[in-house]
Amino acid sequence: MSGRNGAPGAADPIGAGANRSGSNEAAGRIREQIIYGKLAAINLHAGERMQRIARSPLIAESRRFAVAVLTPDVRLAHQIQFEVEHLYALRESVRSALDFFAYDIAEGDVIITADAYGGGTRGQTLTMAMPLFVEGELMLFPAIRAQMSDLGGEIPGGFHPLAHEQWQESMRLTPVKLYVGGKLQRDVFRFLMTNSRTAEWLGADLAAMHACCQEMQRSLLELLGQYGQTAVGQAADAMIAHTEAEAKRFLPRHGAAAGGRQGTAALPAACGGAQIAVTAAWAGEQLVLDFAGTDAQLAAPYNCTAAMTQSIAAASALAGGLDELPLNEGLLAALAFKLPQGSLVSPQFPAATALSGHVTAHAIAAAVTQALRSADESANRGEAGEPHPAIHGGGPWAMLYQPVGSAKVTPLRIEPGFAQVHGGWGPSALFGAGRLLSAEELESGYGFRLERRERQTDGSMQVELHILQGKWEYQAFPYGEDSVLIDSGSSVKQQEDGGTDNMQDGQQGVQEEQEDASGGPVLTSGDRIRLHYAGEAKAEEGEGHDN
Numbered sequence: 001m002s003g004r005n006g007a008p009g010a011a012d013p014i015g016a017g018a019n020r021s022g023s024n025e026a027a028g029r030i031r032e033q034i035i036y037g038k039l040a041a042i043n044l045h046a047g048e049r050m051q052r053i054a055r056s057p058l059i060a061e062s063r064r065f066a067v068a069v070l071t072p073d074v075r076l077a078h079q080i081q082f083e084v085e086h087l088y089a090l091r092e093s094v095r096s097a098l099d100f101f102a103y104d105i106a107e108g109d110v111i112i113t114a115d116a117y118g119g120g121t122r123g124q125t126l127t128m129a130m131p132l133f134v135e136g137e138l139m140l141f142p143a144i145r146a147q148m149s150d151l152g153g154e155i156p157g158g159f160h161p162l163a164h165e166q167w168q169e170s171m172r173l174t175p176v177k178l179y180v181g182g183k184l185q186r187d188v189f190r191f192l193m194t195n196s197r198t199a200e201w202l203g204a205d206l207a208a209m210h211a212c213c214q215e216m217q218r219s220l221l222e223l224l225g226q227y228g229q230t231a232v233g234q235a236a237d238a239m240i241a242h243t244e245a246e247a248k249r250f251l252p253r254h255g256a257a258a259g260g261r262q263g264t265a266a267l268p269a270a271c272g273g274a275q276i277a278v279t280a281a282w283a284g285e286q287l288v289l290d291f292a293g294t295d296a297q298l299a300a301p302y303n304c305t306a307a308m309t310q311s312i313a314a315a316s317a318l319a320g321g322l323d324e325l326p327l328n329e330g331l332l333a334a335l336a337f338k339l340p341q342g343s344l345v346s347p348q349f350p351a352a353t354a355l356s357g358h359v360t361a362h363a364i365a366a367a368v369t370q371a372l373r374s375a376d377e378s379a380n381r382g383e384a385g386e387p388h389p390a391i392h393g394g395g396p397w398a399m400l401y402q403p404v405g406s407a408k409v410t411p412l413r414i415e416p417g418f419a420q421v422h423g424g425w426g427p428s429a430l431f432g433a434g435r436l437l438s439a440e441e442l443e444s445g446y447g448f449r450l451e452r453r454e455r456q457t458d459g460s461m462q463v464e465l466h467i468l469q470g471k472w473e474y475q476a477f478p479y480g481e482d483s484v485l486i487d488s489g490s491s492v493k494q495q496e497d498g499g500t501d502n503m504q505d506g507q508q509g510v511q512e513e514q515e516d517a518s519g520g521p522v523l524t525s526g527d528r529i530r531l532h533y534a535g536e537a538k539a540e541e542g543e544g545h546d547n
Contacts, residue, residue: 035227035235039140040078040326042219043067046142046212047080053211055204056149058413062434065146066090067212069220070129072138074098075329077236082433084391085121085357087311088332090145092119093127100175107133108182110210114151114173116166117349121308121357123170124151124158128178128206130213132220139224140232142216144209149198150411156197156401157411161475163352164299170354171195178206197409236328243330250321251287251334252372252388260290263371265363268480272298274344276363278313280371283336289313289368290338297347301355304364308353309345310337312361315429316368319389322429358394358477361430365392391429395419395461395533396483400472403522412446412472417533419479420459443468451528459535464528472523480534486521487528 047067051060058064066086068079076091096119097111105111113119114126125147132141152171154160163169178188192206193199224232260281267274277293297303304312314335315322325331339346344360347353372388397415402408416437418427439450442465452464478484523529 029238031231032235032238035223035232036078036239038223039069039220039232039236042216042223043069043078043080045219046144046216049215050144050146050208050212054146054208056198056201058147058149059205059208061437062413062432064125064432064434065144067216068094068143068145069140069216070094070143071140071233071236071329075240076332077140077240077328079327081327083357084315084430084432085125085308085311085361086145087314087327089119089121089125089305089307089311090127090143091329091332092307093145094129094143095119097127097129097175098131101177105131105138106181107131108179109177110179110213111175112173112178112206113175114148114170115175116172116305116353118174119307121305121311122147122158122354123153123166123172124148124354126151126173126206128209128213130210130217132217134221134224134229139229140220140236142213142220144212146205146209148196148205149201150196151192151202152195152197155399155475156404156409157399157413159354159399159475159477160301160352161355161477163301163354165352166350169301169352172350179210198411201410239326240328240330240333243325243328244333245330246325247318247321247331247334248285248287250318250325253282260288261371261374263367263369263374265366265370267302267359267363271302271359272300274298274302276344276360276367278364278367278371280317280368286334286336287317288336288338289317289371291343291345292338292340294340294343294345297342297344297351299351301352302344302360303347303351303353304345304356304360305353306337306339306346308356308361309339309364310335312364312430313337313368316365316391317372319369319391319429355477357430358397358479362392362394365390365430390421393419393421393428393534394430394479395427396477396479396531398474398476398484398529398531400474400523403471403473414448414465414529416442416450416465417453417461417463417531419533420455420461420535446470456535461533463531463533465530467523467525467527467529469525474521474523480532483532483534485530485532486523487530488523 050065050067051063054060063082066079066081068090069077071077074095079090093113097113101111109131111129112126114123116123125145127143127145129143130141132139150156153169158170160168166172176188178185193203196202260279263278265276274295279290281288317335342348369388369390395418400412400414401410418431421428442448442450447469449466449468451466452462454462456462476484
């Protein structure tokens with residue numbers, strides 16, 4: 001380059017080297033974002049493919065699954081999810097599986113686990129991990145976590161309202177290799193199929209998970225071949241660091257002194273009325289959520305595993321920015337947790353957990369939200385003058401299945417409406433991202449006529465289903481007083497707020513009139529199910545519960 005006098009070879013102008021260095025740094029950041037964008041695209045494509053090729057309605061329609069790419073040291077590089085509960089549980093269940101097979105993992109191995117006490121949340125949700133090796137070294141690898149239609153237990157589908165231990169809800173599937181060196185382990189596969197009421201769906205869903213993981217492996221190998229292992233790893237690390245910084249920016253910092261901020265919430269009285277307590281306080285660069293003071297675990301299916309509690313609490317704390325941030329290790333690193341062992345938020349095996357996501361999760365979210373709104377609430381309000389957003393607010397649902405003892409017993413989840421959240425923006429984040437069943441699907445596929453699904457002036461939703469044909473045993477899971485009514489033709493029975501004793505009492509009248517050989521309540525042609533979903537005030541504040 002020319003100097004000030006135009007002579008060739010003269011020194012660069014002062015600052016030119018710094019400008020070049022800054023340009024190179026900016027170019028490097030752009031390149032890292034491009035690489036990470038391609039990594040995220042691999043994940044997104046796998047999620048779309050999983051939904052298309054899975055057989056069970058829980059995945060294909062309700063989208064109760066998550067897909068992730070993890071680093072060799074089992075950090076979350078990128079994740080997509082359609083339910084909040086997977087936020088920590090996918091990574092933790094993969095860590096548990098890889099720890100179980102430490103020094104015994106090779107190319108072509110596929111590990112599965114469905115253990116609520118091995119980093120999971122509920123026994124019916126299965127994680128599949130497929131380690132990827134390049135020249136003998138573990139690389140970025142895929143994992144998928146999805147709710148299965150049935151993995152054993154006393155009640156089809158695993159949602160047992162009277163369960164007090166894990167085995168009543170499902171089998172306990174600790175880490176096992178479904179494939180070894182690329183070869184299907186037929187004894188393991190046979191065991192799973194034999195112990196599921198929906199073997200056809202389970203087999204198809206496992207095949208879909210395996211196919212998606214294989215496609216992700218091929219795409220990851222192409223990405224590594226295009227940019228190199230070092231560059232891809234650096235891109236993931238850079239985005240994780242960026243996400244952590246952004247997550248801390250979204251988390252509220254007011255009131256962190258003097259012991260932090262407290263929040264409490266209770267389960268419905270019919271569910272035991274147990275108390276959730278949390279204190280939110282900053283410790284260094286992490287927001288610590290301390291659940292000291294939470295009640296002990298219950299002999300009922302409302303206990304939240306550590307992974308479930310962390311997922312719900314983190315989503316509640318990050319509610320203001322969760323949609324704007326990528327889901328990766330940086331998001332998780334912004335928070336820390338203190339969970340008392342043997343409590344409702346970190347139970348000891350074999351406490352039942354199946355209904356924790358439908359009951360206790362809303363109480364956890366309510367307590368965290370209250371803590372982040374308290375202690376100088378006006379200072380906590382965002383730029384638009386709104387309080388810390390809430391993600392809780394549930395609604396009633398029911399599980400239907402052919403009478404136990406039938407040649408085929410297929411659980412059908414009925415959740416045809418949703419509670420309104422603040423501002424009229426639809427269902428709460430804890431509702432998930434599934435779609436509502438259409439009237440055509442319900443009538444042609446299951447013999448139910450959707451006679452009413454109306455939003456009321458107060459924001460509530462009224463839904464009425466008419467049973468046209470067939471015979472179904474059922475379990476109703478209310479969410480508030482008068483939220484589920486069963487019209488058996490000659491009488492209308494109210495399903496009490498979702499507890500064990502009241503659940504039995506509420507169904508007793510129907511049992512007396514229509515009792516199957518198995519003793520369970522039965523719906524037949526002509527019966528109706530009426531469900532009421534709360535408006536935004538009750539959905540957010542939990543007024544639908546008898547606390």
